[in-house]
Amino acid sequence: MTAKLSTNEFDVIVIGSGMGGMTTAAALSRLDHKVLLLEQAQAIGGLTHSFSRNGFTWDVGLHYCGTFGHDQIAGRILDWLSGGTIEFRSVGTVYDTLHFPDDFDISVGRPAEAYKMELKDRFPDNVAEIDAYFEALLSAEEAGHMAGAERAMPEPFRSAHHWWNKKKIQRWCSRTTGEVIADLISDPKLAAVLSAQWGTYGGKPKEASFAFHGIVMGHYLEGAAYPVGGAAAIAKGLVPVIEAAGGSARAGTPVSEILLENGKAVGVRTKSGDEFNAPFIVSAIGAGETVKHLLPEEIQKGDWAREIATFKPSICHFDLFLGFEGDIAKHGATRSNHWFYDSWDTNDAIWAGGGSEPFPMVFVSFSSLKNPTHDPGPTNKHTGDMMLWADWSSVAEFANGGAQKRVDEWAAFKQHIESRMLEFFAEKFPDLAPLIVYHELGTPLATASFTGHEKGGFYGVETTPRRMLSDALNARTPVPGLFLAGQDVMSPGIAGALSGGMLGAAAIDPRVFQKLR
Numbered sequence: 001m002t003a004k005l006s007t008n009e010f011d012v013i014v015i016g017s018g019m020g021g022m023t024t025a026a027a028l029s030r031l032d033h034k035v036l037l038l039e040q041a042q043a044i045g046g047l048t049h050s051f052s053r054n055g056f057t058w059d060v061g062l063h064y065c066g067t068f069g070h071d072q073i074a075g076r077i078l079d080w081l082s083g084g085t086i087e088f089r090s091v092g093t094v095y096d097t098l099h100f101p102d103d104f105d106i107s108v109g110r111p112a113e114a115y116k117m118e119l120k121d122r123f124p125d126n127v128a129e130i131d132a133y134f135e136a137l138l139s140a141e142e143a144g145h146m147a148g149a150e151r152a153m154p155e156p157f158r159s160a161h162h163w164w165n166k167k168k169i170q171r172w173c174s175r176t177t178g179e180v181i182a183d184l185i186s187d188p189k190l191a192a193v194l195s196a197q198w199g200t201y202g203g204k205p206k207e208a209s210f211a212f213h214g215i216v217m218g219h220y221l222e223g224a225a226y227p228v229g230g231a232a233a234i235a236k237g238l239v240p241v242i243e244a245a246g247g248s249a250r251a252g253t254p255v256s257e258i259l260l261e262n263g264k265a266v267g268v269r270t271k272s273g274d275e276f277n278a279p280f281i282v283s284a285i286g287a288g289e290t291v292k293h294l295l296p297e298e299i300q301k302g303d304w305a306r307e308i309a310t311f312k313p314s315i316c317h318f319d320l321f322l323g324f325e326g327d328i329a330k331h332g333a334t335r336s337n338h339w340f341y342d343s344w345d346t347n348d349a350i351w352a353g354g355g356s357e358p359f360p361m362v363f364v365s366f367s368s369l370k371n372p373t374h375d376p377g378p379t380n381k382h383t384g385d386m387m388l389w390a391d392w393s394s395v396a397e398f399a400n401g402g403a404q405k406r407v408d409e410w411a412a413f414k415q416h417i418e419s420r421m422l423e424f425f426a427e428k429f430p431d432l433a434p435l436i437v438y439h440e441l442g443t444p445l446a447t448a449s450f451t452g453h454e455k456g457g458f459y460g461v462e463t464t465p466r467r468m469l470s471d472a473l474n475a476r477t478p479v480p481g482l483f484l485a486g487q488d489v490m491s492p493g494i495a496g497a498l499s500g501g502m503l504g505a506a507a508i509d510p511r512v513f514q515k516l517r
Helices: 019-030 073-082 112-122 124-150 157-173 177-184 188-200 210-218 232-244 287-293 303-310 407-428 444-451 494-508 510-516
Strands: 012-015 035-038 050-053 056-059 088-090 094-100 104-109 224-227 248-250 255-261 264-270 275-277 280-283 316-325 337-341 361-365 381-390 436-442 482-484
Touching: 012 019, 012 264, 019 035, 019 073, 019 232, 019 494, 019 510, 035 232, 056 316, 056 381, 073 232, 073 494, 073 510, 094 188, 104 112, 104 188, 112 124, 124 157, 124 177, 124 188, 124 210, 124 494, 157 210, 177 188, 177 210, 188 210, 188 337, 210 494, 232 248, 264 280, 280 287, 280 494, 287 303, 316 407, 316 444, 337 407, 361 407, 381 407, 407 436, 482 494, 494 510
Parallel strands: 012 035, 012 280, 035 248, 094 337, 280 482
Antiparallel strands: 050 056, 088 224, 094 104, 255 264, 264 275, 316 381, 316 436, 337 361, 361 381
């Protein structure tokens, strides 16, 4: 193959157009850098993109976000990035409903004081413990943001910042959610309630740093919101910003290699053989994917890359996309999401793939009710989906070409899971189930293929204390000219990817830090 060489037409090349990559590209474009944004999939947006079937449209990875109001930090950043063209609207007072055995249901809503009162009403013997938990949550959120900010700080500011804040960072970042909650909460059921939403960042309570729990749960305390027009509105608002600065966003352009010259990153080569050069290269596809697939062997053997390679991928999932016809709100659908637990043990809520094994945790969301611009049309079309968090072992035998070699077995496997998920939905929403007219199952293999994430780990790498405190995930890598951005730099989820994208941009142009205040 003959490569088609490119001159330094761009100032920055960003690999991956998920929330992190789009944010980095748009932030640098706002500061007059010409950015080339490259995406392997056929649509810009990563897990913020949407897809349509039979007149229905679903978002693949965004269900709700916190702090995206115009007067909140993520909202202010997004307003600056997009010029105010992207808007999030509240999903309502209640944004999550938790369902446990014995018909124990509890609503999680805003403001935070109202949720605290609800918890105290349900657990009157634990009032002081509930207050202590929320104090710890806010402290952990602050510590997590401190640790994240250091990922983009230049020396000597980074060392000074860490020395000044190291006690707080260590206290909250080095312990797991399970450890902190066990120290604070004596009632096992209350502990389960407070850890139940860990699926929003993919870290089991017994494994995840409490700082991640603080960052993600803390950003929901004043409510949750959803993008007007659906998740695809984010790319629609950010791509024009990139193009207006002389840059370009190109889908269907997978990168096969980061080009080095005298040890410095100087460009990329695509799978079609095209080469693009720029002074700064940013990878927003995940730290593990970057070092394992885009860098040469001599870099992979170094301490930095070897440490990143030791991080395990996050959890994977099955997602059943549902299309309804009828008045779904009248029949039980809500703007609030629903978390269903099969037991009070929130630690082992990962489905291992057993044929008749109960689903330990299922998440259900009705996206069309959250989108104020949704047009149901004459047949009253609506959408929803249900997510089943799973272990990669559930599909491992079909990976690496296994699904293509064993087509009938793979089809039967998917059909079995889809049928079980539909049965589960009918049990929980008996009045809604008859309104389903379309359903389609997304699998961990599909996530791995679309995003490139190892083992379908859509939240990036593991959420352990080791990951939280690792210098290997700094935005500025040991390879000159190469930077990281997105979830792995900050925290899992849309808001975390936004922050990680801003940190990646700030490592290149420190003026971006002014927008993080």
